[in-house]
Amino acid sequence: MADDVELTILMPCLNEAETLATCIGKANAFLARTGIRGEVVIADNGSTDGSRDIALANGARVVPVAQRGYGAALGTGIEAARGRYVIMGDADDSYDFANLDAFVTQLRDGADLVMGNRFAGGIAPGAMPWHHRYIGNPVLSAIGRRFFHTPIGDFHCGLRGFSRAAVLGLKLRTTGMEFASEMVVKATLAHLDISEVPTTLSRDGRSRPPHLRSFRDGWRHLRFLLLFSPRWLFLYPGIALLCMGLLVGAILLPGPLHIGQVALDIHTFLIAALCVIVGAQSIAFAVIGRRFASRYGFIPRSGTYDRILEALTLERILAIAIVLMLVGLVVLLWGFGQWAERGFGRLNPNSTLRAMILAMTALVTGFQLMMSGFMSSMINIPIYERRVADPAPPLHSDQA
Template sequence: MPCLNEAETLATCVEKAQSFLKRSGIAGEVLISDNGSTDGSQAIAESLGARVVSADQRGYGAALGTGIAQARGRFVIMGDADDSYDFANLDAYMAQLRDGADLVMGNRFAGGIAPGAMPWHHRYIGNPVLSFLGRLFFRTPIRDFHCGLRGFSRDAISNLNLRTTGMEFASEMVVKATLSQLDVREVPTTLKPDGRSRRPHLRSFRDGWRHLRFLLLFSPRWLFLYPGVALLWIGLVVGAQLLRGPVVIGGVTFGVHTLLVAALCVIMGTQSIAFAIIGRRFASRYGFIPRSGVYDRLLEGLTLERLLLFAVLLMLGGMGAMGWGLWEWARRDFGPLTSSATLRMVILAMTALVTGFQLMMSAFMSSMINIPIYERRLADQPAPDDQFRRRSDRA
């Protein structure tokens, strides 16, 4: 149980958990991960026989991470120390864990939410929306992403290398477990109003944004790739039509100004797709997201040299179109560019130049991320004289 000034409810939670262990005959312990309590919570827990460890770094995720690292059992059940969850009835969790589940999540919407236990904007907006996005982005079966009562195999979760320190720790556990193809299940659980007289630590908008930010950052496809592909497709289709001349639809004429918007879509779409590739490579390389065989094969084809060649060809094409535009401008004695044909060519030239430059810079950035980081540098190797001296000493 993570704990930060929970003196009002901690004793009840510890006693319920101990009653479950005694009733079920499980050899276990109650562990309190204290996050800097100043109300005597530590003494209360110790007086009841719970083990208290200190989580020096502040934050919900930091406290849970410390507790998981210090836990001695094969299985761990975590839950808030505010008496909103029933620690005396954890049989469904243990049954699933013994059946082979790696992570068992509680579903409060299926088990029952008592009146006043959850604010209306959490129950009908925050939790459903964030849980839907989690299922959409990561294809997880979990329908209650933020239930604080969950059980898991300690070894399986420890291997996920969970990093976040705040409330988004709850989302990180589900996301990484799903991406790592662990056995993730869900059981109904109940939620009742907590027993504290003070305000909860959770801040709706701040912590809701942290959860949403985490989901987006861990899914480069939805954050960058899909919007980028949509923008690029719209820009290319619309631009291809308008390069031939104005298009009239229902009495509305779409001309050179709409072509400018299409060019902007192409530039933004290309940059967004490049960010998706760079972000996915960074996340998988540094262990935030598990590696993907399909993605790795794609990157093998998108080498720096091939991307640079394509970027140079785009820029050369843009320079050619720009040269034609300058020639047309010179023919008019460098006067006002009133010809829509010339403006269309200039827009095409600028789009090709900017897109080519973006691709070139993105290719270099992606290749920088791919530089080996685990291989020993040449400078780290012992000098030949040192090797000779060591062999001589051994002789």
């Protein structure tokens, strides 16, 4: 690390020969105008069009990145950066590297992450496809704000600045386009100082299609947001299904319910039982997912969740599971007796069949809880290395 380098302007690159020189020129012009001690770094992801030579000829430092992917290129570039601060942006001439003053000001004032907002700064005609501008970006940004309570208005702006040390501390892992979401999500969960500044977006200066694939990369962003929020993926839907199933089941357990000309009977009772089973399993997945994510550093630890997870010991989960399975088994044996009395014929839907559905629901739910309890406990096993047999220490001369 060079102590006198304040800013690294980082650009990921994969065959950007048409626009790379322009982007580097703007970045160098910004450094010259402001007098900031800085460097321009090109994280080259295997270009074959002469981009490396262009970068070197224009005074940039090239960092080769063997692993393909937007996140892989940026991650390696951030590690190789010499500046205290890093401003990253695409090398397609859509971002104005000559005007980064607002980013530097925020970083110097103590911000850990400064996001650009293209919707606040202005998007040139044709610079962003309509389905990105009015559907993809707004929807994914809204989901990110809802799931993680982040104030960011433009979740996927590619022009952003940050403290190198702070971002390295986040231990970003993704290698694709979802790297952009991971940075914002982990910075929010780590309670870093995040701010936002308006920035402009111009038309892509390349003649070839962009590397971005709308539906593939949009799904990768959405998948990442869901996987990093077990509450929204598993817990809340599970609680909703479980409560709905228990409520409807309790209403229909004594007999059918008539609402006008509509009769809710055994089939609705069966659907309620399925909601209970799926809801319980979804809640169990939420517990397992949260424990796994916290354990391996994907999500920061939470005191509230840790206390809940500590209370959910394997023994307590097994006790609940065994009670459910015993209740289900007793009711199932009673129902089998009723079935035998009828000569193994048709069951009475108003009494015996309801009890059998209840028994099977208790059995299945209990079995699911038992398996989920064991899986959660496996994740919680302490991880450390221990030598089974250490070599005996050498004998001293007086012990020989």
